[in-house]
Amino acid sequence: MPEHLHTSGQNALRLFSRSPHPYHRPSSQLLDPSSHLYGSLDNHHNARLAAHGASREVTPSSDSGTEADDEHFLRGLPAPRRLHKGLRGRNEVVSGASTPLPSPAILEEEGQRLPLNPTREAHSGPKLRGPDTLRRRKEIIRRVIELLVVGFLGLTVHDNIRAQLMIRRRHRELCVCGGVYAVLVLLYPLRLVMWAYWHRTPTRKIAVSIPVSFDTAPLLYPPAITMLVSLLLAVDNEAVFLPNIILTICSLPPSLVPTITLDDGGCDPLHWALSCTPLLVDTGSRQPIFGRADLGGGESSRTNISLETTMLLYPLHHSLCSVLRTLTTTSLLTAELQLLSISLINLMLFSSSPQAIILNSLLWVGGLDILVSCSQVINWGISLARVPKWRFKRTPGSLKATSALFSAALPWKKKERGLRYTPADGSPGRACAPIDDLQQSDDLEITTLGGSGNINASGTRDAATTKTLKSSQRHTLLGVTKAPPKSYTHTPSGRRRRTTPDSVRVFFSLTQKQAAARKWSYALYVYTCVAGAVLLPIPFIGVKRAIMDEALHGREPIGWALGYLLGDLQWFRWEVVSRNLEGWICLPSRPVEPGYLRGTGWVDHLRRLYLGEANTRLALSGYFLSIIVTGLIVVFQLSQIYEVDTRRKVFHFMMVAMFLPATYIDPAFAALALSGALAFFLLLDLLRASQLPPVSKPLASFLAPYVDGRDLRGPVVISHIFLLIGCAIPLWLSLGSIPRTGVGCLEGWDVPTREVGMVSGVICVGLGDAAASLIGRRYGRRKWLWGGGKSLEGSIAFACAVFLGLAVARVWLHIGGWPPSNGVSDAPVAAAPKMGVCAVTASLTEAVLTGGNDNVIVPVALWICLKSLGI
Structure with missing residues (x-):
C-alpha cells in the first residue's frame, strides 16, 4: 500500500x-x-x-x-x-x-x-456507488449556485464602477489579476493528470474525478471578496485598488500554484512573482509616500503607497497567516484565515480616520506587544494548568501526618506493611527491603506467602508454608520474584502509553502551593504587561502613544475621552474652565447658528442644537448598557426553560436593538464602540485561553452553555467574536467610503451622509440568522437539494427578515432626513425591488456557504450588493 x-x-x-x-x-x-x-x-x-x-x-x-x-x-x-x-x-x-x-x-x-x-x-478505484454518485451531483449543483451568486455580485459591482475604471485606466491591473487566476485554475486539472501519470502503478489506471464532497471556499471567497470590496472602495479612494489586487493573488491556495521548492514554511518564489505581475502594467502614480492613505476620501487618497511596500505584500501576508494559524490552531478555516490576514493588512496600510487608527492601534500595536512580551509566559501558564493536582509533589509534613493518622485509626495497616516488607538478607534486625527491590534478584522464584512462612534472598523457604503458583488461593499475598521487565512505553496489554510532554513534566517537581504561587505570578506578569501596553505612553510600542500621536493629534486620550462624552454638561464645562484644564480635556464647540445645520435632517438638529453631541453619545452609552443588562437578565431567566439555541439568539436581538436605531444617529461613535468591544472580547478570550487566575474559569463557565461545534475545534471561542465582527465590518467599510467632517478636537469624528449598508451587518446577523435558525429548527421540513441541516423554510425566513430589516432601515433613513451617500433619495417603496434582490442574494449565500463563517461572509456579501445597487 x-x-x-x-x-x-x-x-x-x-x-x-x-x-x-x-x-x-x-x-x-x-x-x-x-x-x-x-x-x-x-x-x-x-x-x-x-x-x-x-x-x-x-x-x-x-x-x-x-x-x-x-x-x-x-x-x-x-x-x-x-x-x-x-x-x-x-x-x-x-x-x-x-x-x-x-x-x-x-x-x-x-x-x-x-x-x-x-x-x-x-482500493476501490474510481467506481462509485449510486448514492455517492447522486451526492456528488448534488454537491456540484450546490457549488454551481455558489459560483453564480458570486458572479452576480461581480456583475453588479462591475456595472457600478465601470465608468470609473475606464476613466482611470485601472482595468489593466484587473485583467492581469483575472488572467492569473484563470490560468492557474485551468492548469490545475492538467497538473493532476500529469502527477497521476508519473505516480501510477502497473496495476492501476489513471482516473481523475470530482470528489463526492468538496469545498471551493478557499478558492472563491478570499479572492472574490477582496477584489469586489476594493473595487467599491476605489471609487472614492484609488489608493486601495492596487494593493488589494496584489493581495487577491496572494490569497490563492498554495496548492493551486506550481512549485519546486521543498521548504514547507517559506514563501513560494513563483507565487511571490505572480503577485507582483499587476505592477508591470500599473499606470498610476508610483510616487512613494510615508503616511497612510485617507479612507475618508481626502486629498491624500489619490496617492498610492510605495512600490517597495506593494512588492512585499506577499511575504507579509504569508507570515501573518502563519502566525494567525499558530495562535488560533484550528478555530479558523482556511478561507477565514486568508480574509483575516487581508483585513489586518488593509487596516495597517489605509487607516487614517480616527476610528480606524484606534482600531489599528488596538489590534496591531497592542497585539504585537502582548505577543512579544507575554507569549512565553502564557505558554508556561497553559502547561502548568494541564498538570493534574495529584501529579504535584507532596510535602513531607503532609505525608507524616497522613501516615500517623492512618496508623492510629487503622492498626491493621502495620500488619500489611510488615507483610509487604521483608529483610533484605533474611537476618533479623536488618532494614527491611520492599518486594519491588527483591524482584530485581535473579535467583528468586514466584511463591505464595501464607501462614508464618518466609522468603530469604538465597531462595530457601519453609516447605510447610510455601505453595506453588498453580494452587490459586484467595486472600493471599503474591511475592513476584522474577517478573518480566516493566515497559515504560507500552501498557501490559501491548498498547502504547501516552507520554507526557516535556513542557508539562517540568512542573511535576512542584508542590501544590508552589504551583499556585507560580500560576498567580504568571497572571500578575500578564496583567501588568497588558496594562502597561494600553496605559503607558511608550513611543512606538504603546497603544496610548499611538492613539495620541496619530488619531488625536497629540491630545491625551483620557482627557479627550472625558470631553468626548461629558463635554456638553454645564457643571463639567464649568469645572474644566475654572480649574484651567482646557489643555488636558478638550471641550467640543457648540453651533450657534441654525444655518450651520441646514440640510442635515431634524434628528441632527435635535442632536446638535438641543441635546448636544456629547450628551447624545452619553445617552447612547446608557442605552447600550441598559440593553446589555436587560438581555443578560432575559438569558438567565430563560436558562431553565428554553434550549441553548434560543438563548443564543437573544444576543443576536440585542445587537439589533442596540445598533439598528443608533447607527444613523452617530455612526462614528457606533464604530468606535464596536472597535472597543472587539478589542475587549479578544483580550478576555486571551485571558480565558491562557488559563490564568482569576478570570479564566469564570469566563469559561459563563461561555460553556453557549458554545457550538465550531467553538470546540480550537482554543478560540469564536461565536461572540464573529457575531461582533459581522455587525461591525459593513459599518467600517461604509465609513471608509464616505467623507469626514468635524471641527476642532473632533475633526474627522462625524460624517455628513448615511447609507443603508451601514446596518447591513446588524440586519443580516441579528435578524436574518436568528430568524433562519428559529424557523428552520421548528418548521423546517423541506431540505435543500444537497441535504444538510439547512431547510427551505429557514432560508425563506432569512430572506424575509433581511428584507424587513432593510425596509425599516430605509424608512428610518428617510424619516430622519439624513442625506444618502449616493446623492439619490429614492422612496422606500421605489427601493423595494432592489432590497428584495439583496435579501435573496444574502439568503442564497448563506444556504450554499460551507467553508467560512456565515456571520462574517454573508454580511459582507449583503453590503456589496447594497453598495452596488445604490441603496
Missing part, C-alpha cells in the same frame, strides 16, 4: 478511537498533487483523488443559523460543567488536565462521515 494511503487510513481510524481530538479535522484546501512528497498531513485525503479518482474529502461545517448552530454536533457534547477534562492535541496528550475550554465530543462529525473501511475504499 502506498505510504499516503496507509497514513490516510490510520487517520480515519484514529477518529473512532476513545481519545477525543478536538483540533483534528481534514484540510479544506485544494488538492495538492505533491502533498505526499512533502509530508503534508492535511492533504493525504486529497492525494487519493489524483491516484485513484475518488476522494471523500470532508466538507467543514459552518455556523449557519439554518443548521440550528450545529445541532448534530451538540447532541454529542458532554455536560458543559465538566471543566476538569483536558485538551488533548493531536500530537500531545496529557491526562487529567485542567482547562477552561469546554470538553469536546468524543466523535466529531468528520468521523461520522468517514467510511468504516478506509483501506477498502482506497
